[in-house]
Amino acid sequence: MKSMNANKIISVIIALISIAYIWMAYQIPQFPIPRPVDSDLFPKVLGFSLLILSILLFFDKTGISDAPAETVEGDRLPWYRRPTMKVVVTSVAIAAYALLLVPVGFVLASLSLCFGLALYYGYRNHLVNFVSSFGVVIVLYLIMTRVMEVYLPKGIIPY
Amino acid sequence: MESLTNLVYGFQIALDPMNIFYVFIGVFAGTVIGMLPGLGPISALALMIPMAFTMDPASGLILMAGVYYGAIFGGSTSSILLNAPGVAGTVATSFDGYPMAKKGLAGKALALAAYASFIGGTISVLGLMLIAPLLSQVAISFGPAEYFALMVLGLTAVVSLSDKSLIKGMIAAIFGMMVSIMGIDLQTGTERYTFNHIELLDGIDFIVVALGLFALAEVFYMLLRGGSKTQKRNIVGSLKLSRQEVKEIAMPITRSSILGFFTGVLPGAGATIGSFLGYSMEKRLARDGDTFGQGNIKGVAAPEAANNAACGGSFVPLLTLGVPGSGTTAILLGALLVMGVTPGPMMLEQRPDVFWGVIASMYIGNIFLLVLNLPLIPYFARLLDVPRPLLLSMILIFCMVGVYGMSFSVFNLFLLLGFGLIGLAMRLYGFPAAPMILALILGALMEESMRRALQISGGDWWVFIQKPISMWLLIIAFLSLFMPLFKFVYRRIRGF
Amino acid sequence: MKKNSRLLLKKRYLAPLLCAVAALLIPGFALAQSQWQPTRPVEYIAPANPGGGWDTLVRTTANVIRAENLSNQNFSPINVPGGGGAVAWAQIARDNRNPHKLFATSPPIILVPLMGNSRFNHQDFTPIARLITDYSIVLVRADSPYQTINELFAAIKANPGLSVGGGSATGSMDHIAIAGGAAAAGLPASGVNYIAFSGGGEAMIALIGNHVEATVTGAGEASAQLAGGRMRALAVSSPERLSGPLADVPTYKEQGIDYTFDIWRGVMAPKDMPKEAVAYYEDLFARMIETPTWKQARDQLGWLDAYQDGETFGKFLDEQLDQFSTVLGDMGLLRN
Numbered sequence: 001m002k003s004m005n006a007n008k009i010i011s012v013i014i015a016l017i018s019i020a021y022i023w024m025a026y027q028i029p030q031f032p033i034p035r036p037v038d039s040d041l042f043p044k045v046l047g048f049s050l051l052i053l054s055i056l057l058f059f060d061k062t063g064i065s066d067a068p069a070e071t072v073e074g075d076r077l078p079w080y081r082r083p084t085m086k087v088v089v090t091s092v093a094i095a096a097y098a099l100l101l102v103p104v105g106f107v108l109a110s111l112s113l114c115f116g117l118a119l120y121y122g123y124r125n126h127l128v129n130f131v132s133s134f135g136v137v138i139v140l141y142l143i144m145t146r147v148m149e150v151y152l153p154k155g156i157i158p159y
Numbered sequence: 160m161e162s163l164t165n166l167v168y169g170f171q172i173a174l175d176p177m178n179i180f181y182v183f184i185g186v187f188a189g190t191v192i193g194m195l196p197g198l199g200p201i202s203a204l205a206l207m208i209p210m211a212f213t214m215d216p217a218s219g220l221i222l223m224a225g226v227y228y229g230a231i232f233g234g235s236t237s238s239i240l241l242n243a244p245g246v247a248g249t250v251a252t253s254f255d256g257y258p259m260a261k262k263g264l265a266g267k268a269l270a271l272a273a274y275a276s277f278i279g280g281t282i283s284v285l286g287l288m289l290i291a292p293l294l295s296q297v298a299i300s301f302g303p304a305e306y307f308a309l310m311v312l313g314l315t316a317v318v319s320l321s322d323k324s325l326i327k328g329m330i331a332a333i334f335g336m337m338v339s340i341m342g343i344d345l346q347t348g349t350e351r352y353t354f355n356h357i358e359l360l361d362g363i364d365f366i367v368v369a370l371g372l373f374a375l376a377e378v379f380y381m382l383l384r385g386g387s388k389t390q391k392r393n394i395v396g397s398l399k400l401s402r403q404e405v406k407e408i409a410m411p412i413t414r415s416s417i418l419g420f421f422t423g424v425l426p427g428a429g430a431t432i433g434s435f436l437g438y439s440m441e442k443r444l445a446r447d448g449d450t451f452g453q454g455n456i457k458g459v460a461a462p463e464a465a466n467n468a469a470c471g472g473s474f475v476p477l478l479t480l481g482v483p484g485s486g487t488t489a490i491l492l493g494a495l496l497v498m499g500v501t502p503g504p505m506m507l508e509q510r511p512d513v514f515w516g517v518i519a520s521m522y523i524g525n526i527f528l529l530v531l532n533l534p535l536i537p538y539f540a541r542l543l544d545v546p547r548p549l550l551l552s553m554i555l556i557f558c559m560v561g562v563y564g565m566s567f568s569v570f571n572l573f574l575l576l577g578f579g580l581i582g583l584a585m586r587l588y589g590f591p592a593a594p595m596i597l598a599l600i601l602g603a604l605m606e607e608s609m610r611r612a613l614q615i616s617g618g619d620w621w622v623f624i625q626k627p628i629s630m631w632l633l634i635i636a637f638l639s640l641f642m643p644l645f646k647f648v649y650r651r652i653r654g655f
Numbered sequence: 656m657k658k659n660s661r662l663l664l665k666k667r668y669l670a671p672l673l674c675a676v677a678a679l680l681i682p683g684f685a686l687a688q689s690q691w692q693p694t695r696p697v698e699y700i701a702p703a704n705p706g707g708g709w710d711t712l713v714r715t716t717a718n719v720i721r722a723e724n725l726s727n728q729n730f731s732p733i734n735v736p737g738g739g740g741a742v743a744w745a746q747i748a749r750d751n752r753n754p755h756k757l758f759a760t761s762p763p764i765i766l767v768p769l770m771g772n773s774r775f776n777h778q779d780f781t782p783i784a785r786l787i788t789d790y791s792i793v794l795v796r797a798d799s800p801y802q803t804i805n806e807l808f809a810a811i812k813a814n815p816g817l818s819v820g821g822g823s824a825t826g827s828m829d830h831i832a833i834a835g836g837a838a839a840a841g842l843p844a845s846g847v848n849y850i851a852f853s854g855g856g857e858a859m860i861a862l863i864g865n866h867v868e869a870t871v872t873g874a875g876e877a878s879a880q881l882a883g884g885r886m887r888a889l890a891v892s893s894p895e896r897l898s899g900p901l902a903d904v905p906t907y908k909e910q911g912i913d914y915t916f917d918i919w920r921g922v923m924a925p926k927d928m929p930k931e932a933v934a935y936y937e938d939l940f941a942r943m944i945e946t947p948t949w950k951q952a953r954d955q956l957g958w959l960d961a962y963q964d965g966e967t968f969g970k971f972l973d974e975q976l977d978q979f980s981t982v983l984g985d986m987g988l989l990r991n
Contacts, residue, residue: 010588014330021337024352031347032987033845035610036618039349042340042606050333057326086382087583090555091576097559098572114556121382121548129549136553140195140560150202150564150705151733205705208714212955302866303850343739345851348770348826348988357745360738360772426860427853480863481879482856489856493711496879497955504883566704567734568742611850615818615867 007057014054022047086121093117105155110137162288169515172217173523178516181222182524187531189229193236196243196374197366197561200230204490208497216498217516223494224517225524227487228280228470231430232528235272235463240265240542241554243374243561248430248466250369251438254593255451255458257377262454265540270398271456272463273532275412279464280525282416283423283471287478288518292507294424294472295479301425303612304622308632309425310605313432315640316439317594318647319448325647328594331585335598338363346610358570365431367571368599370558371578372585372592378551379583398536400456408460411441419465423472426484427604430466430473435597437465443639452593471521478502478514691931693728693755700758702743704736709759711956712786712920716940719949725939730757739763739827741773748775751925754932757783761920762828765976769983770826771990777976781928782968784940785921787953788961791832791892792874792904794862797885799869804890804910807869808840811847818848820867822855822876826988829855832892832916833871835982836907839914844985862886873918874901875957892916897959917975919961921968937965 025043079085097113114133123129144150172178192203204223211219234245239256252272259268286294301309314332321328341352342362353359400408415437422433441461442451451458476484481503483489495502500510507514545553562575585592616622624630701713710732717730735743740763747758760777768776793804801807811817821829830849838844852858855872862870863885874891878900881888888904891897894915896906907914922940924933943949944962953960963971983989 006588028351029349031349035347036613036616037610039344039347039351043337043351046333046337046340050330050337053326053330053333057330060324060326083383087379090379090382091580094555094559094576094579095573098569098576101563101569101572110556110560113559114552117552117555118549121551123546123548125546132545132549133552133556136556140556143191143195144560144564150206151567151731152564202705205710206714208711212952299860299864302861302864343772343824345824345853348772348824350772357738357741357773360741361736426857476856476860480860481883482860483854484856489854492856496957499955501879501882503879504885566736568737607853611852614848614850617816 007060011054011058011060014057015051018047018050018054021050081122089120090117101155102153103155106152107137107141108155110140165511165515166288166519168511169517169519170522172512172516173221173519178218178221178520179523181218182225182520183527185222185225186229186232186524186527189226189231190233190528190531192226193230193233193245193249195561195564196237196241196245196370196557197565199246199366199487199565200227201486201490202565203230204487204494208490208494211494211497214498216495216500216510217513219494219498220491220500220513220517221520223491224474224521227491228467228521228524229528231466231470232273232276232280232532234466235276235459236269236532236539237557239268239272239459240539241374241557242377243554243558244366244369246430247366247369248434248469249462250373250431250596251434251462251593252459252466253373254438254462255453255455257373258452258454259456259459260540260543264454265543266398266536267400267456268454268459269536269540270533271400271408271459273529273536274400275408275415275460275463276467277525277529278412279416279419279467280471280528281522282413282464283420283468284518284521284525286417286420286468287471287474287521291475291479294421294475297421298424298426298476298480298484300628302626303608303615304626304629305632306425306427306608307605307612308623308629308636309428310601310608312632312636312639313436313439313601314598314605315636316435316442316597318640319439319443320593320597321591323589323591327590331590331592331595332598335595336602338368338595339599339602340606345607346614356570358568362603363574364566364571365599366565367562367574368578369596370562371575372582372596374554374558375575375579376582376586376592378554379579380586381547381551383583383587398533404456408457411445411457411461412464414444415441415461415465416468419468420472422465423469423484424475426476426482428469429485430469431600433469433472434462434466435600437461439597474517478506478517479504481506691754691929691935693726693932693935695755696729696731697726698733698753698756699730700733700735700743700747700756702735702737702740702758702760705734708761708920709740710734712759715952715956716786716922716943716949719943719946719952720939722948723943723946725943725946728755738772739767741767741775744773744775744779747925748779751927752929753925754928756928757922757924757936759920760923762831762918762975762979764923765972765979766827766831766983769976769980769989777923777969777972779926780923781926781933782965782972783922783924783933783936784944784965785919785961785963785968785971786940786944787920787958789918789959790874790897791829791836791871791916791918792877792901793833793836793889793891794859794870794872794877794881794886795868795889796862796865797887799887801869801889803905804836804907804912805840807889808837808842810868811837812842815846816848817869818850818867820850820852820858820861820870822852822858822872825849825851826983826986828918829858829871829873831979831982832918834986835916835978836890836892836912836914838982838985839907840912844982845987859886874904878957917961919971920958921963933965 025040025047028040031038097109101109118129145152192198230246231248234249235252237243237245238249238253239260242253242257244250256268317332343360344351419433419437422428438461441457442448445457473484473488476482477488483492500513562571612622699713699717701710703709713732717732720726720730764777767773795801823829833847834844837847855876858870859880861867890907891904892915
């Protein structure tokens with residue numbers, strides 16, 4: 001019963017997306033020189049197909065949704081170690097990495113992300129963690145900048 | 160007979176000690192670059208052009224070609240072990256390669272990929288040697304209408320790739336197409352779905368989506384689901400294939416190699432499309448097709464044979480027509496021009512040393528790759544023995560470095576995160592990622608070639624039926640669509 | 656040996672001359688020139704991925720500058736791809752005073768904004784030097800009935816559906832090149848049924864394979880193909896005949912159409928870069944093009960010399976803007 005609800009909720013979301021998509025398709029300007037098929041036709045076809053499919057999904061009974069449920073042990077863990085939180089924290093960490101990559105520099109940002117996340121996921125051997133994080137980041141950095149001569153942001157470390 | 164003499168001549172060039180050294184360096188560098196997720200051979204080759212100034216043309220092309228097929232060869236490693244495709248051409252390899260690794264068959268999957276790549280590569284070199292000039296005719300005969308039909312045929316695989324729920328598979332495919340047409344429309348210069356973001360003017364890079372949907376989503380999924388219980392120690396497993404297994408994959412590898420080779424010959428198609436076509440063909444032909452995606456050995460063998468064969472095939476338009484069929488071969492063309500060689504119809508007469516030398520070197524390079532990779536497989540596979548928390552954070556770093564190193568764009572890192580979360584949601588709610596990736600590759604090409612064809616024909620839709628190649632491809636597409644759909648409907652009716 | 660010493664002599668003679676000329680143009684130049692020097696590595700931006708025309712220009716010139724010891728600092732190539740250059744332009748425009756930033760440029764810096772896909776055009780930057788150029792060329796199959804460009808244009812007039820393939824997007828370089836030529840020949844610019852392919856190579860294959868009737872692409876790209884004998888060139892957009900493998904190809908002008916089209920490439924800097932720094936870089940590139948290393952690299956890459964100093968380049972860009980906006984306006988594609 002629960003999974004059917006999930007299907008229905010998703011189908012409504014998809015229907016809303018497809019309506020927004022169709023609306024945007026109608027905003028695509030017409031090309032001044034007449035074309036047999038202009039830029040807007042394909043998006044319109046896609047939008048309406050998605051709308052029809054979302055309606056079909058609403059009444060679909062075959063797809064068994066693997067609805068997310070916290071594992072039992074998850075409830076016993078402190079809040080910051082629960083599986084859902086791990087995904088949230090990882091996402092935030094990635095976003096922070098993206099924002100800090102240029103100002104802080106590639107080596108430092110990557111090292112902190114790699115080391116920090118492994119620590120957060122519960123890895124307790126700090127020396128191994130640091131050495132392997134550092135090794136991987138430095139090797140990647142050297143391959144990219146020295147061998148392939150691709151520029152990576154240096155940031156606050158001078159080299 | 161003539162080609163045998165030519166080949167002997169080619170081997171005289173390729174077996175020069177210096178050239179052997181170049182082949183080795185090329186395939187070695189290619190393998191390493193291929194293994195790093197995201198980073199393809201393109202940037203590596205672009206950066207080699209200044210070096211090419213000083214090189215003998217045959218040696219230069221031998222080296223650069225080695226990097227190219229070496230990268231396709233190496234790309235399978237990270238696809239199988241980390242679910243993070245090394246290059247675009249090995250995305251399909253992760254469909255079954257990664258499940259095999261999860262079952263503790265990492266060693267076998269890697270060995271299988273190596274053998275399949277080797278055979279695919281070798282078959283394509285044979286094809287290149289024997290029928291390259293003939294094949295250039297095939298490449299030429301494909302115009303916009305024929306490409307459209309080919310893309311339609313490719314897209315029918317959505318049906319077979321969405322096994323659990325056809326509706327969800329099709330939704331995923333539509334979503335993939337929606338992503339694929341973002342950016343400036345080539346035919347009109349109009350912006351579509353760019354949300355006034357200049358970063359989106361070129362559309363979204365395929366590899367960003369692939370890494371997000373597969374690698375990042377997998378990390379998220381493991382964080383969410385993979386409690387300590389499933390953390391059983393991964394074993395490398397045996398590298399050996401049983402006689403039964405060899406028999407099982409012999410035909411798929413041969414078929415996929417040939418299919419991949421022909422796909423590679425077509426300009427604009429290449430290794431990525433080749434591997435998908437090979438995978439979906441074998442899935443449909445296999446009696447145990449419904450176990451594809453769960454670690455079927457044919458699901459690793461087929462795309463690996465196809466992508467390496469396609470890589471060889473892409474040298475046909477480059478060497479015989481002097482026209483690059485892909486971004487990578489465009490750079491090879493540029494390098495050849497720098498070295499003073501003009502590829503094209505005259506090349507066979509003017510510079511046979513380059514033509515036959517490179518072909519001969521590919522035999523050697525493929526053997527190198529096999530010899531180089533097989534003994535290393537246990538060590539690569541040991542990667543899975545890395546403690547899980549560390550492994551997860553390493554995968555993340557590899558993906559982000561790959562995406563940033565390929566595009567130098569912070570924006571793409573956010574896109575990667577976005578597609579990672581979308582991929583997680585898709586997995587949790589039973590939407591398959593494979594149809595989305597397939598539609599992402601083929602969707603834009605399909606629309607483009609359709610509109611090109613119609614604009615040439617002045618809006619006459621019959622053009623797709625009037626051209627024989629296009630007509631036959633569409634008929635095959637219709638039949639392959641009709642069969643599973645019929646089965647599906649039949650099952651549904653009986654199910655009620 | 657002799658040749659070398661002569662080159663050296665020329666180099667030694669030319670640099671002061673250029674400085675002197677520049678000193679007349681910009682008051683206080685000579686003084687400033689001796690003062691300003693880059694104090695850290697110069698960010699040398701290719702607004703595209705590795706491998707394209709911009710990237711090759713950036714890497715080649717950076718290598719020449721290093722090999723010839725022309726600057727006390729390194730020029731480090733940086734790729735900023737996206738939006739056909741628009742991403743890089745926006746980034747550079749934000750950093751408009753930086754004296755350690757340069758970027759490679761070509762016609763898209765005028766075309767992309769005209770099509771409404773970038774807020775910045777060449778007027779938002781400081782031209783430093785035009786370096787090289789290529790020309791546009793019109794190709795047909797070897798067995799095609801059209802012998803001259805005028806015959807092709809006449810056929811297009813009679814049959815507006817006649818398909819002409821090209822290697823860039825609609826409204827971009829190849830399209831402008833053929834539409835401008837057609838307009839100069841008295842046809843409506845929008846009268847060419849332009850089919851956009853994703854690269855000159857694909858457009859040429861479509862021509863050989865009989866899928867389109869003519870193809871317009873860069874002359875450099877086509878020269879290899881022409882040697883194969885499956886295609887003929889009807890016209891090249893250079894002011895005079897080219898040398899080398901394309902010596903047999905007539906220009907538009909020879910065939911009575913007053914039309915030229917340059918696919919130039921050069922170097923630009925942020926808009927408010929200090930004058931002394933601008934002078935420094937102008938002088939640097941003026942010296943660079945005289946070095947043997949550059950000449951060798953240029954010839955090997957098939958680039959044609961088209962040097963202009965910053966001021967001439969700026970005027971040239973304004974003329975280009977006029978030319979392009981006229982063509983795009985005639986086609987009704989102007990969006991800015």
